[in-house]
Amino acid sequence: MACGVALWCVATLVGLAVSGASIARRPFATQVVYAASLAVSLVSFAAALTHLLSAASPDTITLPLGLPWIGARFRVDALSALFLVIVNLGGAAASLYGLGYGRHEEAPHRVLPFFPAFLAGMTLVVLADDAFTFLLSWESMSLASWALVMAHHRDAENARAGYVYLVMASFGTLALLLAFGLLAGPDGGYAFASIRAGSPSPWLAGLVLILVLLGAGSKAGLVPLHVWLPLAHPAAPSHVSALMSGVMTKVAVYGFIRIVFDLLGPPSWWWGLAVLGIGGITAVLGVLQALMQTDLKRILAYSTIENIGFVFVGLGLALAFRANGMSAAAALALTAALFHALNHTLFKSLLFFGAGAVLTATGTRDLERLGGLIHRMPATAAAVLAGCAAISALPPFNGFVSEWLTLQAILLSPQLPQWGLKLAVPAVGALLALAAALAAACFVRVFGIAFLGRPRSEAASQAREVDRWSLTAMVGLAGLCLAIGILPGLVIDGLAPAVRSVVAAEMPRQIAVAWLSIVPVGESRSSYNGLLVFLFIALSASLAAFAIHRLASRALRRAPAWDCGYPDPSPATQYTAGSFAQPIRRVFGTVVFRARDHVEMPPPGDPRPARFKVDLRDPVWDILYAPVAGIVGFLADRLNHLQFLTIRRYLSLVFMALVTLLLALSLWS
Template sequence: MAFISLCILAMLVLATVGAARPWFSHAHEVVHAGMALTCGAAAVAVLARLAANDSGVETLTLPIGLPWLHANLRLDALSAIFLLAVNLGGCLAAVFGWSYARHDAEPGRVLPVFPLFIAAMNLVLVADDAFVFLAAWEFMSLSSWLLVLATHREDETRRAAYVYLVMASFGTACLLLGFGILAGASGDYGFAAIRAHQLEPVPASFAVLLVLLGAGSKAGLVPLHVWLPLAHPAAPSHISALMSGVMTKVAIYGLMRVLFDLIGQPLWWWGAVLAVIGAVTAVVGVLHALMQDDIKKLLAYSTVENIGVIVIGLGLALVFKASGVPALAALAMTAAMLHVLNHSLFKSILFFSAGSILTATGERDLNQLGGLIHRMPATALFCLIGAAAISSLPPLNGFVAEWMLFQAVLNGPLLEQWELKIGFAVIGALLALSTALAAACFVRFYGIAFLGRARSARAEQAREVDPVMLTAIAVPAVLCLVIGVLPKLAISLIEPVNRLSVGEGMFDAGGHGGWVWLAPASAFGNSYSGFMMFMTILILTILAVYMIHRYASNRVRRSIPWGCGFTDPAPLGQYSASSFAQPIRRVFVSQLFGARDIVDMPAPGETRPARFELELRDPAWDWLFTPVVKLVGWIADKVDHLQFLTIRRYLTLMFLALVTLLVLVAVSQ
């Protein structure tokens, strides 16, 4: 705990160095190198703790904060697994930002806030009382808001920052009220006191609802996700990777800290509601991602989908824990935690790749890219690994987590409640649908961006980025492969989290399977071996290459390739991003999102170009946020006359408010 505190302090010092950039010419190098080393050291420290299967608790009390509370910090297994994700992501972002930030016209806007953002996330994860937690949470929100505003000269940035700030304030208010209920009448906001204070079902349910709203808005759960596809693309690419791949996990941590630690014994329907929200979030998020032509918006909506997958796992774990089946709870929890680590890795790959594309071409529109596999081969290779991993293709890490999650869903019929038997089937169907659509989404993303012919002059002139940026992309790509081939290495790190949150490790009941086979005891004999899958794919690939080179003719043959009816070699004859998504849009999105194709086709003989426009609305704006905005505006208009009252009337209102509060206090005693 003391070492993590020192790392947070070092980040704050580096922030002051970044603020001194106008007077210190080497501030850029010092901040990025310092953050890479500090985050790397913190990640190694918590990795060593988790690898040692250490389930102990370390605490630290600092003489700051509220006078009677001070600042209580705590490091346990749950904090450690999220600290690993945060600091590994921070280390990679610092390495990537070393080179990427040099292309920024105004790097001084990011440099001092970047360390503050990562320090705030670390502080949230080690907070052991509500005051420190909420103060760090708000610090995290404000620092990330400033990072979004770093590109304030772009048209959409100011609106994105405004929506983000409003949603962040709403989330903090919900968390504040939720912790107030958890603290109870004693008003002790220390987490130890909250654990000791068991609530009745009704107030506990209200607290869970408020925490779900507060943390869910930060994580991007539907329908509170509207800020995420606006804010994440607006930030610089290495900051987008942190916000999308890491900050959303801090929100998941806040949800888990309450549901699996502070609240006590859960009710089964809390988990059912959570799993349903996660399933809806996964499907809505991936459908939105499929419709996006902006690569950073596509990746932001993909984060919504992956958060939904994680929340499904948490919901199932909560249901199994409340139903007294800890082995299955551990299985679902392992799937969720593994996906937390996985998503932080492959989303870093994809956002870093988007940053590399933006550096090389200046374009974010898929329809202006194409053919980059020939001009940026290393980026194309690493991005392919990230796209395959997020599409849950074996033998990469994304497949392992979703395989385990499906194993947990298939065990749903073991539960007694008929509502859960039916609900698990529906959740499994939605999970399968979101997985298939995610694969289609990233086939579209990778195919349009990297394959085919260049669709613009900028894409034609693109060149590979420098080795520093490639290193930041290569490291998580290698980790995606290692975790996919040897998943037991990562799962062993999650076992202390399982014992803390659900009371049992995944392999405590047997079913180990050695280091090659992944065979949970609760999976009804099912097993999976990433190593065997990798070796099978490798052998078949080598065999196919050998057969082609051994028996194929060496004679050069030239012919017109089949081009879907288009033999014109012009780039405009290729499939566009919109045409690739059109079948899925017509099946799913037209009714759900009110999608409408507007085609302006010139009559025969006219020389003007044809025009295509897609109208797409997020129903969350129409059904929730727009009515709320109108209601707030109406209330504001009605109470506007209060600012013109006389002193006598103001004193009367204050007196009535005081009397009302005294009556409420008297009634509550």
């Protein structure tokens, strides 16, 4: 039933995309498209959640399309049901937000047709049960999201972002195509059932793992395949950025799990080592890059890279434990990874919505031009504060639980027999601890500079609260972040069918634990109770507020902010985003960013102002991508001369090509 409902929802979304193209310029088009997308997403979400919680048997449908003798196969099992929940939850939130935010869109005819198409593409990827359908859906998802990135293509930066994204998406699809070709083998068994029945050799399985890391990793944002992500996410409209960051990256995670855990057969221990290392490096480099940015949406894009690193560390641990027959530990690690994937969908969508609200109210994403928004946008500030606390892994919000579960899985690593894993897992755990601390600093910086202090620009001082649809979406996601953090055991039990379908084990049932605590391994080792933590925080804060109001003077006193003895009313005297990040840049910048400080200090008597400029570089781009781009450009310039040959030279080239092919054929035979 769930598969049929999901396919009907996809058909509705495709029809909505087609109709959206015809009515996009009408004044009512925004409400129609987003309201219909919201309704479809809720229906698909309900069907997928019902299938997941009921632990129903897989539901399959084959349509007479696709490859001959195979058709287009679709299947909903526990794993795909979980990711359908994630896709449609994010889609419903973005659609609700779009009802208000979409009214401010400058070019709705470039967004409305592709928004439902993007949702349909992501849904089809999760439903696909053969390689051809998977790759076709993957490309549909990529092309629809590319069109949304290019919605404001007249901006040179957006056009560049779209070009880089298209190149990286094509590269990722090519890698997945090669991976499925190797899995299908000479018999061409492209159905997932046929691939599962095969048994690839160890070297072939290792090659497929590398290709899947390249293919799914490029879409997820793993380092060094992340270069498109901080360019494309800021270029897209904010609710589309939320979908790309909060949902599309999880579709890439699903692709990795489906191929590596399900189709590739029993893993080798070194698979976990490779995935662990990539995930740890991705987490640290992502959050360090986020700390150096001043563009609000670019900060969130780099933060996505950090959180994807956390997810892949959990997946790497699950692979390592599974390869050594430690099924309970593998279930814990995979539960942590899936839990964090769900959490990231919630709080990253919330934060992108908050960035869109700030952009709507002020017209800028630059932290250095914001400030004081908590007085002008109190509801948005409260929702964004909840998102910042969640992404910083502060209890009692949901981000703490999934990162805590990941660290609990890391603490089981001494039981692994391989010394490579014994040494690597604690090192990756240290990287994750560093990343978590830097993430907290990053979002203290974001909220403090954007919402606290005094306005740094006229636009910030004139900001107004956004519409009720946008606020409803943000407050709803903030509520979910808090509810899941308070009652994480319910979510862990809900994830159990998906975890069991992948590693043939699951965590103990958490609903039966007293006081709704969660016990990942054993009560003697560790436990966490989100409800008690929440009650303690709420009670302590209430008592403190009560004591302050009862014991303090009833007189209301207002005074200017402390000026350190230098009475200057200019907001420029406040801490800036750059000054907040300067100590961290001094520690890590020379190695990680090749940071260079340029100071222009005029001599005494010169009326020119002093100037300070920081030059940051991305070593991955400079070392890996810039040389490739240079070579491609050089070859393109040389081949460009072929456009201006005479007819005689064209015929000569054709003749020489024919002779060369005949010669190669004769030598081959």
